Every structure is written in C-alpha cells, then in structure tokens.
Amino acid sequence: MSNHQKRLSVPKSWPVERKTETFTVKAGAGPHGEDGVPLLIILRDVLGVVDNRKEARYALAQDGVVINGESASDEERPIGMFDILALPDREEYYRVFPDEGGRLSLTPIDEDAAGSKLGKVINKHHVPGGEIQLTLHDGQTLLAGPEYATGDSIVVTNDDEEIVAHFEYEEGALVTAVTGTHAGQIGRIAEIQVTAGSAANNVVVEQEDDDGFETIEEYIVVIDENFTGGDQE
Template sequence: MKSHEKRLALPRTWAVARKSGTFIVRPNPGGHPRAYSLSIATFLREYAHLASTLKEARQLLNAGKVSVSGRVRKDYQYPVGLFDVVSIGETHLRLVLDVHGRLITVTADHPERTIMRVTAKSMVEDKVQLNCAGGRNLLIAKDNASVAKNYKVGDALLVTLPSQDVIDHFPFEKGVVVFLTGGSHPGQVGTVEQIKGRNVVFKLPSGEIFATMRRFAIPVGKTEPAITVTAKKN
C-alpha cells in the first residue's frame, strides 16, 4: 500500500490545507473508519504543529516521545482516530469533531480515559467478547457474565488507557448524553429524548429538538460528558 496520497483527494473530515502541498502521509488501515482516521505524522504536522516536516515528525516518533492512547508509537503511518488521545510530554490532545464534522483537537482533561462504543457482542470459548469502535476488544470472564449481560450493542463504556479497565457503562437509553458524529449536527452534544427503531430524537443544550440516525449518536455520559468531546468556548 502507498505511504502517501494526494491532498486534494482527502476526506472532507480532515481539517488540513489542500493546496499547501501535493501529497500527505496516508494512515495504515485500522479500526477507525477512513473518514475519521489520520496518520500520526499528519497529526503532529497539521494538528499539533510540533513538526514542520515529515523528517521532524519521524524524529519525534523514533525518540519514543509520542504515545497514542497510552502506548508509545513509532510508526509514522499509525492511524489516530476519533476519541484517541495523543500525548507528547505534558501535552495531551484528544481527536474529536467540530460542528462542521471535521476532525479537530481538544485538550484531554482525562488523558488516561476514553469512551468506546460497543459494535458487536459474541462468545469466545467461555468468555464474552465485546467488539468496540476503534478496533478495540474486551474479553469478559464467565464469572462476570451477569455484568456482560448488561452491555448491549450501541452502549458505550468509559475505560482506562491503555489497560481498558471498565470504569462506567452508558446504556443507549432515554436521558443519556450523546455525542453526534453525523447528520445535520455533527460534533454536538445532546440528550436522548426518544428512541424510534434506527432513529433517535435528541435535545441540544439550547432546547432545540431534532432527530437523527441512531448510528450517529455515541453515549458519552449520564448527565454530562465523562470526557471532553467539544472545544471550549472563549
């Protein structure tokens, strides 16, 4: 697979300059959708602004100064996706969406935590396996089957990084706080008012009520987001 791609052909979700050059580093395939994933080299150059060239970005990575979600990464094509935390020294940045559906960074108030949405559930030998967004998996022992029974597809888990120990569980139900990734209100936070099959009705903090597809809504908290998912207003 090619290690680069043309800037003009990038997904619209990438908030990078299209005409500042011809090529940009292509991320390796990973657990995140193509539109919501970019290479760590691109993150360092275009988002964190800690490197002006690919050579400088690779020097930072090879020195072991960059970690993604708690693990040091040295592959400059390593994919960084939605809700991932990139740490460089004492700087911790989380990748989220703005109100235009573009990937942006916010300061991670809890860099040791992230939220994972459950996308599938199955049995592996005597354990329950939860497949989550971002390519993450959780194996729950048979002894905790009663706990795993409460985890359903569409729910979200607040976990520690990088160990993935479950801290809290956010069921997809009425009253839960959700972060929107698509539709007409991407990058916004709302409260679920009603669930209608594949659609969900939610209320924004402004009091406005809208409907969107259920797959666009990720539970992020019970009364407020458990992690920072939106940029703070000045």
C-alpha cells in the same frame, strides 16, 4: 504503493486544507478505517510540533508520542475518534473529538483523564468458555459481563483494559453525533425510533439552546458530562 493521498479526496473528518497543495500523507493500516487521520498530519498540521516527516520520525523514535497509553512508532498510524494523544515531554494531553462540521479536533485534557478512553460498543458475542466479547468502534475487543449492550459506551483504562465507566444508550442519555450533517453537536436523546426491517433506527436529539436534530443510530455516541465542559448539566 504510493504513500501520498490527494487532498481533494481525503475524508471530511481529516483536519487538512484541501486546496493548498495537491497531496498529503496517506494513512497506514490500523484502527478507525478510512476516517483515521495519519499521525503525521496531527503532529505537523494540527499541533505544529514538527515541521516534516523526518522530525516526526525522530520524535517517535524518542518515545515522544503516546497513543492510548502506547508509544507510537509509525507516523502514518491512523488517529481517530476518542483516541488519547499524549506528548509526555511537553506535558500535553489531548482527546480526539469531532467538531461541528465533522472534522476531528483535539480537546486538551489533564494527565489523569489521558489514562482511559471512551469506546462505543458496536458488537457483542459469546466466545468459547461462555464469556462475552465486546467490539468497540475502533476495533478494540475485550471481555466483559452481560450488562453491556450494543450502542452503549464504556470508558476503558489504557494500561489494563479495565472498564471504569458505563453509559447506556437510552432515552435521556447525553450523546454527540460523530458524523453526518450534525457531527459535533451534543444533546440528549429524546426518542429512539425503531425502524422495521433493515433500515437504520432514527434518533431524535434535544438541545437546550437549539431546536435539536434527528440522525441515524449509527452516527450517535453516548458520552460523559466531561466531554461538554459542563454545558449540558
């Protein structure tokens, strides 16, 4: 199987130029599905800390790249929404966040903030023993109490998977669109329009300096004020 991907066919979330060359690296197996961006692209094309695959492999062999608290070992590992990327030797820390237009971008954060990451709860169910298991947007699972609902967001520490913050999916919540026409835009939920049948619920989002927007529930993630730089206070 080829480890190359045609640039013209990569997902819109990938931060690559589509017409400069024919091929780019293909994402390996891992979290985030087809929207996950190969680590090599982040290191080479976005951050510019390596020039090629060989240099990326060397950096990984030296434990020079940490993702969500764990040393990365595969340059094709997918990186996706809200992942935490750390380059400890360079004292650089980033959160993956969608920019306006839907491409994944890197937001610099401090070392303390790099110790945990945000996750959207996309499923919850009871497991043997009566406990509740949450599934997050990137496939991570963890046991939690009954107070968390599908659509909520939680902040989980990277070292011991402790939930340290909880943001409910409700009217008035601060949210961002992570895909679709309004990807990267931030506002507050004005209304959640529940749709009968199997159709997706619609969400109306208001913004202070704009007309706001509407999108489907699946595209919305509740976020923390820290994601806005204070603009939405």
